[in-house]
Amino acid sequence: MIGLVSFTDPRKTALSHERESAIKEKHEKLLKELSEEFEILDINAELGKYSEEIFGINSVEEAIEAGRIAKSKGVSGVILGLWHWTESNLVTYFIKEANVPILLYSDGDPNWAGATCVTSVGASLWESSVNEYAIRHSRVIGDVELVKAWARASEAIKALSERALLLFGGTYTLGMEHLMDDLPRLKKFVGDFIILDQYVVIKEGESIEDEKVEEFYNWLMKNTNVKFDNKMLTPEVLKKQIRLYLGAKKIVEERKERVSGISIKCQPELSEVYGVTACTIPAFFPFNQDAFGEKPIIPATCEGDIKGTISSALLYYLSGKPPLFGDIKYVDDEIVIIANCGASSLYYARLSDDAYENLRAVTIQGQCQGKSGGALTYRTPPAEFTVARLIRRNGKYYLLYFFTEGVEITEEIERKLKWGKQWPHTAIKNPLDSQDFIRVMGANHLSLVPGDYTAEIEYVTKIWGIEGIDLSDPIEVKKFLKS
Known part of the structure; x- marks a missing residue:
């Protein structure tokens, strides 16, 4: 089982209904593509985010809870949807709790700052090095087939x-x-x-x-x-x-x-x-x-x-x-x-x-x-x-x-x-x-x-x-x- 979780900007003044709608749409699209081959744990759904105004993870408390959910469900790894911007320390809180392989993903949509988010979060994980999975995380922009390859690798490692x-x-x-x-x-x-x-x-x-x-x-x-x-x-x-x-x-x-x-x-x-x-x-x-x-x-x-x-x-x-x-x-x-x-x-x-x-x-x-x-x-x-x-x-x-x-x-x-x-x-x-x-x-x-x-x-x-x-x-x- 592979986890999928999407993050967003935690700043109150940055709230954008258009952005949250786009993040939700991208999350659901990736979920559908991955579900054709893998059992997927939708962590945003586990947190009840589909019924909330803000779809993405946007607080320390949610990041910690998301990590605990991933760990308790025994996922092989988690794909992090970084579609626009989030504060990197939220991901750090998540990976400390989850302690599983992670892949940072954005679809490369030029309308949103996904590349900014992936590089910021990735650099922060290297800097903090809170566990081995933070140090050895993977990153993909706009290539779902590579995401699937990573998922197969994570599932194989878990099986072994x-x-x-x-x-x-x-x-x-x-x-x-x-x-x-x-x-x-x-x-x-x-x-x-x-x-x-x-x-x-x-x-x-x-x-x-x-x-x-x-x-x-x-x-x-x-x-x-x-x-x-x-x-x-x-x-x-x-x-x-x-x-x-x-x-x-x-x-x-x-x-x-x-x-x-x-x-x-x-x-x-x-x-x-x-x-x-x-x-x-x-x-x-x-x-x-x-x-x-x-x-x-x-x-x-x-x-x-x-x-x-x-x-x-x-x-x-x-x-x-x-x-x-x-x-x-x-x-x-x-x-x-x-x-x-x-x-x-x-x-x-x-x-x-x-x-x-x-x-x-x-x-x-x-x-x-x-x-x-x-x-x-x-x-x-x-x-x-x-x-x-x-x-x-x-x-x-x-x-x-x-x-x-x-x-x-x-x-x-x-x-x-x-x-x-x-x-x-x-x-x-x-x-x-x-x-x-x-x-x-x-x-x-x-x-x-x-x-x-x-x-x-x-x-x-x-x-x-x-x-x-x-x-x-x-x-x-x-x-x-x-x-």
Whole structure:
């Protein structure tokens, strides 16, 4: 839920019925536009301002009460309508009480002094710095689409802050230290962390009724192309993989905490010791369908990658679309190939809203690593994508991101693939030359979703108070590399 509140001039001698009528009209227009996509809390309505001569907030008492209303209703952020003039300290009183992200907005109408108000209030918030949201407020003039981008960012941040990441097996796979992190410090971004041993997934999976496993198995046989090889992938192995997914699903459904994303460590405890890879988990959790019908999308990653899971969850809450997660497998000056070690969201097999169209493009075949297991193979068709990755360097967080086009994986590219050919592959245009791309990467994993969400990500970094690095901007990249 996003709050909307409009302010006005508190001076009695400045009372203008024409001005108040204009402020009310502008407020209502913005309210209507935003309500098409978001749940909006009309704070002026909560204060009963529609029945008063003065529509805008015009006193310290009202500003404080407006802030308390915003806080009590649990809004993700508040848009402040600064259509003409208000005294800046009224906004300061408001933000001290509300203590949520804020955006200062005016429609740029030359009949009124909106630009004067936005710059005056913004400068005063910087000067007073009464809390982090005053310091890191945003400002927009006359661009409602940017306002919506900010609202999506605020809603995504709120969703992450109220939910937990579930790490099956913890973190730190195969000695990759960048997969670890300072978990208490990361609660700046996410609500909590649930760490469960991978044995609970095995145990719950083994408790699943045989009939349910058979139903899932038959569903896969009917809707995907399964290639048994009597070595890495047999019917028994595939059923063990199904049990891992159903066991994890049962655990998530029974948790009281709301889960924003999961990661399965897999290697080596499942892939080597238990003897089967857990590829059904990153395939089906970030997908809207399984054998038992439609289901919620939950971002899922591998190897206990905490920052990768946060990156995937952030992209999901910004877009509402299943995020893809995988390794940076190949880089040259033209393309980057992302291929996860056995499975990624099955949505990317065809990028279709029809789950079964995606499934028909999936082949399940023997893995190239681990003792046994099936990889879920596909090639992502070309589209436009937003790519993101939260990283940490020397204790400081950065969010790397860029908007790019997908590239068709041609026969020529396909012939070059050897190791992990069974894995799902996604090719995108490289925003940099190969050397700079390799130098700037703070991880071997990336997350992406279809569509352009770069404006939203810029607002996320501002609200979080971290630096965003747009990899399509050479100046930002060079600055990061030199720092």
